[in-house]
Amino acid sequence: MKLSVFGYELVIPTDIIAAWVSVILIGIVAGYIIIKKRKLGVVWDYMKTTNHRKIGILYLLFGIIYFFRAGVDALLIRTQLAVPNNDFWVFQGEKYNELFTTHGTLMIFFVAMPLLLGLMNIAVPLQIGAKDLAFPFLNSLGFWLFFAGSLFFNIAFFLNLTPEVGWTGYAPLSRAEFTPGAGTEFYVFGLQISGLGTIFTALNLIVTIIRHRAPGMSYTRMPLFAWASLITSFLILIAFTVLAIALYLLMFDRLFGTGFFSGDEGDPVFWQHLFWIFGHPEVYILALPAFGIFSDIISTFSKKRIFGYGTMVASIVLIGFLGFMVWVHHMFTVGLGPVVNTFFAITTMAIAIPTGIKVFNWLFTMRGGVIHFTTPMLFALGFIPSFVIGGVTGVMLSLSAADFQFHDTHFVVAHFHYVIIASTILGVFAGLYYWYPKITGYMLDEKLGKWHFWTFLIGYHITFFPMHITGLEGMPRRVYTYSEADGIFILNAISTVGAFLMGISMLFVIWNVYKTHKKKKKVSGDPWDGRTLEWTVSSPAPEHTFEPMPVIHSMDAYWYAKVKNKPLPATTNVRVKPLERDSIQPFCIAMSLFIVSTGLTFRWYWLAILGGVMLFALLILRSITDEREDFYGKSDDHA
Amino acid sequence: MKKVFLLSLVLLLTGCNITVLDPKSETASEQAFLITFSFWIMMIVVVTVFILFARFVWKYRYTNSRKHILPKDVKGNIKLEITWIIIPVLLLIILAVPTLAITYDQSPEWTKESEDAGIEIDVTGKQFNWLFRHRNGKEEMDKLVIPEGESIILNLRSEDVIHSFWVPELGGKVDVMPGKELTYEIKHPQRGTYQGKCAEYCGLGHTDMTFQVEVVSTQAYAQYLHQ
Ligand code: HEM
Ligand SMILES: [Cu+2]
Numbered sequence: 001m002k003l004s005v006f007g008y009e010l011v012i013p014t015d016i017i018a019a020w021v022s023v024i025l026i027g028i029v030a031g032y033i034i035i036k037k038r039k040l041g042v043v044w045d046y047m048k049t050t051n052h053r054k055i056g057i058l059y060l061l062f063g064i065i066y067f068f069r070a071g072v073d074a075l076l077i078r079t080q081l082a083v084p085n086n087d088f089w090v091f092q093g094e095k096y097n098e099l100f101t102t103h104g105t106l107m108i109f110f111v112a113m114p115l116l117l118g119l120m121n122i123a124v125p126l127q128i129g130a131k132d133l134a135f136p137f138l139n140s141l142g143f144w145l146f147f148a149g150s151l152f153f154n155i156a157f158f159l160n161l162t163p164e165v166g167w168t169g170y171a172p173l174s175r176a177e178f179t180p181g182a183g184t185e186f187y188v189f190g191l192q193i194s195g196l197g198t199i200f201t202a203l204n205l206i207v208t209i210i211r212h213r214a215p216g217m218s219y220t221r222m223p224l225f226a227w228a229s230l231i232t233s234f235l236i237l238i239a240f241t242v243l244a245i246a247l248y249l250l251m252f253d254r255l256f257g258t259g260f261f262s263g264d265e266g267d268p269v270f271w272q273h274l275f276w277i278f279g280h281p282e283v284y285i286l287a288l289p290a291f292g293i294f295s296d297i298i299s300t301f302s303k304k305r306i307f308g309y310g311t312m313v314a315s316i317v318l319i320g321f322l323g324f325m326v327w328v329h330h331m332f333t334v335g336l337g338p339v340v341n342t343f344f345a346i347t348t349m350a351i352a353i354p355t356g357i358k359v360f361n362w363l364f365t366m367r368g369g370v371i372h373f374t375t376p377m378l379f380a381l382g383f384i385p386s387f388v389i390g391g392v393t394g395v396m397l398s399l400s401a402a403d404f405q406f407h408d409t410h411f412v413v414a415h416f417h418y419v420i421i422a423s424t425i426l427g428v429f430a431g432l433y434y435w436y437p438k439i440t441g442y443m444l445d446e447k448l449g450k451w452h453f454w455t456f457l458i459g460y461h462i463t464f465f466p467m468h469i470t471g472l473e474g475m476p477r478r479v480y481t482y483s484e485a486d487g488i489f490i491l492n493a494i495s496t497v498g499a500f501l502m503g504i505s506m507l508f509v510i511w512n513v514y515k516t517h518k519k520k521k522k523v524s525g526d527p528w529d530g531r532t533l534e535w536t537v538s539s540p541a542p543e544h545t546f547e548p549m550p551v552i553h554s555m556d557a558y559w560y561a562k563v564k565n566k567p568l569p570a571t572t573n574v575r576v577k578p579l580e581r582d583s584i585q586p587f588c589i590a591m592s593l594f595i596v597s598t599g600l601t602f603r604w605y606w607l608a609i610l611g612g613v614m615l616f617a618l619l620i621l622r623s624i625t626d627e628r629e630d631f632y633g634k635s636d637d638h639a
Numbered sequence: 640m641k642k643v644f645l646l647s648l649v650l651l652l653t654g655c656n657i658t659v660l661d662p663k664s665e666t667a668s669e670q671a672f673l674i675t676f677s678f679w680i681m682m683i684v685v686v687t688v689f690i691l692f693a694r695f696v697w698k699y700r701y702t703n704s705r706k707h708i709l710p711k712d713v714k715g716n717i718k719l720e721i722t723w724i725i726i727p728v729l730l731l732i733i734l735a736v737p738t739l740a741i742t743y744d745q746s747p748e749w750t751k752e753s754e755d756a757g758i759e760i761d762v763t764g765k766q767f768n769w770l771f772r773h774r775n776g777k778e779e780m781d782k783l784v785i786p787e788g789e790s791i792i793l794n795l796r797s798e799d800v801i802h803s804f805w806v807p808e809l810g811g812k813v814d815v816m817p818g819k820e821l822t823y824e825i826k827h828p829q830r831g832t833y834q835g836k837c838a839e840y841c842g843l844g845h846t847d848m849t850f851q852v853e854v855v856s857t858q859a860y861a862q863y864l865h866q
């Protein structure tokens with residue numbers, strides 16, 4: 001669309017206009033509702049909160065919002081690919097490249113990560129008997145950094161400056177000489193800020209799990225979701241640090257013309273190494289927490305303890321460890337040579353073994369149990385076969401010479417969606433249905449939940465199964481069209497139908513949430529007849545939990561107490577609760593980084609300096625405020 | 640002989656004509672063999688899991704008659720758990736042997752003085768075209784003509800960003816890197832016309848960065864070089 005403003009000719013693509021219009025409309029409606037229902041106070045409360053459940057809710061809320069946005073991208077991708085030589089709206093060439101870049105980046109960093117971090121934030125402290133995360137202020141800061149980063153990344157689209165370097169940002173394409181626009185900066189800074197928040201949250205979880213378990217809750221009695229969260233947090237700590245370094249170097253290459261990733265002194269392959277040393281563990285960062293959720297859910301709804309707890313924990317640890325030794329399987333075609341290729345082919349195959357152990361242990365947990373087909377359990381059941389399909393194509397991809405054919409085709413697209421959707425997305429859905437009572441006090445409607453499950457699962461297989469074949473037929477990924485002669489029209493059309501079925505299934509979620517909150521039927525603290533500690537506190541989880549503190553003598557202690565019809569033993573002699581003080585500082589710190597990034601992106605260095613000054617002022621302010629004062633009173637003895 | 644054997648095995652196992660599984664060179668046949676071979680080994684795993692899954696879910700489902708059963712606690716079973724460590728290890732070893740052999744032979748490498756005799760061709764990728772230069776200096780854009788039955792040695796290099804050279808019928812991908820030359824060998828291509836494409840996302844014109852490959856008789860190739 002052409003506009004003329006003050007005599008300037010402005011060309012604005014129609015998709016951008018559509019985005020502005022829809023966001024403004026949604027904004028007006030949301031604003032109206034908030035003001036009408038006098039909820040401004042709630043918004044302010046959440047902006048300052050340092051409570052783990054509320055921060056978890058914020059993570060979940062934004063994860064879901066971005067899931068819808070990235071899902072719309074996916075539907076646009078599939079519409080463009082539905083028929084050969086398609087000319088759908090504006091999504092050819094550049095716009096298509098922007099589509100898959102936003103879709104991929106959002107899904108990984110701003111959907112999967114916050115949804116998992118949200119669930120960890122809410123459930124882990126409740127599962128291990130901690131009264132909150134160890135550092136409530138840091139927790140809030142972690143969220144707001146994530147928020148600032150995601151906001152920064154998303155704004156790019158509204159300015160028609162969407163990055164188009166793929167979610168992998170390969171150099172030298174991502175260097176300034178090939179993508180000179182500001183688009184790539186949105187990728188670099190968006191991920192950098194949110195990644196920093198993720199690292200903080202991981203640190204927080206590690207300390208919480210190590211230091212704040214209930215008395216008697218030894219490592220051999222900890223629920224598997226807590227175990228998975230612990231190992232995942234270590235993976236985040238290492239992997240996201242590597243990503244931060246990679247992005248930092250890329251930032252220097254782009255802004256100041258250093259040559260880390262090209263030219264004589266640098267090498268574009270360095271970027272690939274750094275990116276995948278982050279990127280492969282990232283896959284496990286997304287999968288392990290989901291494994292943990294499924295372990296708890298399968299055991300709860302089979303009414304049996306998990307089969308082979310020891311090997312389950314060992315395989316989580318082993319997967320986490322091996323996860324750092326396989327990154328080159330993304331680079332078999334780069335020319336690192338036969339020795340490197342074979343080494344990484346073997347390490348990659350090896351990782352299938354601990355994964356296999358887990359699958360069989362889940363199966364044998366159900367054996368001899370009484371399986372209740374609740375919605376969370378259905379998602380867990382849907383996960384097992386789907387994940388196995390993604391797993392075996394993973395082994396096929398690890399055969400390096402075969403990967404020369406698979407690499408960068410739709411076979412790979414099929415593979416990683418099978419793995420990520422089966423584990424992370426089904427896992428998050430399972431977790432949401434499972435812990436919804438703990439989060440809100442209401443139970444989601446089971447019937448709508450089942451509709452959601454079946455339409456989503458069927459749609460997912462219809463979408464991605466055909467892609468295995470289109471890939472083998474020679475369809476590369478990241479291409480916006482194909483020709484009739486390629487003979488892949490029918491398969492692509494089927495994929496598109498499946499994608500829309502998945503889209504429809506999400507409408508059930510919206511309806512379900514609406515219905516549940518309309519009905520306002522409160523549930524008890526233990527609606528699922530659960531096994532772990534989170535079911536001992538009331539629903540929704542109050543701000544002050546575990547008073548008195550339960551003492552743990554076995555795994556699934558709550559379950560065995562119920563079986564024996566005795567209450568859990570309790571004590572009042574406990575570690576003090578992490579000090580919680582509402583504060584708007586985390587939000588401000590995150591926003592100051594947002595300002596720095598804006599300044600650097602557009603080379604408005606004065607703005608960057610302004611943001612930097614703000615940041616340092618806030619850090620100084622933070623280090624001179626003593627939260628303990630208004631808690632313990634002003635005195636010197638606690639110093 | 641080996642080639643015929645592999646080819647027939649592959650065709651027997653797939654029985655359909657999916658491009659990659661219907662290879663037109665020895666290089667691609669070896670890859671197709673690995674793909675189908677691993678597919679069938681993996682089917683063992685898939686079928687086992689699916690059967691156990693269906694059986695357990697059905698047999699142990701909640702029914703009114705089982706309402707009040709309190710399942711017996713099973714902590715684990717070392718023998719079973721060892722079984723599902725050992726069997727996958729064996730399957731993976733079976734997979735690893737041919738993988739190692741073929742990977743060792745086929746992996747692209749930075750150009751060194753190659754011992755293999757063959758027809759050498761320089762391939763240059765640039766946004767968004769391919770330039771092929773033959774030994775006698777003949778160059779052509781977006782069209783690669785090669786003789787059948789020979790070993791074709793490609794020396795690939797990019798002028799700008801990373802691209803990837805791919806002709807599904809003739810073999811897997813090789814990345815085309817700036818500032819570094821890679822060598823990839825296509826063994827014994829069969830006569831025919833194929834479509835090649837760029838498989839590494841390289842910017843605006845990536846989708847259209849395709850080229851034609853014609854595998855012709857040796858005489859026709861000689862003629863082509865002197866046209
Ligand atoms: C909801 C249904 C989804 C559909 C229909 C869908 C569809 C697609 C398609 C067709 C592509 C390939 C685009 C291309 O290469 O041309 C793609 C790429 C991708 N998808 Fe999805 N997707 C979905 C969900 C997800 C989820 C849940 C995740 C991860 C959490 C995800 C992560 C990715 C990534 C990382 C890429 C690669 C982007 C790139 O090439 O840079 N997708 N998706
Ligand atoms: Cu990987």
Ligand SMILES: [Cu+2]
Nearest residue numbers: 837839841845
């Ligand atoms: Cu390309």
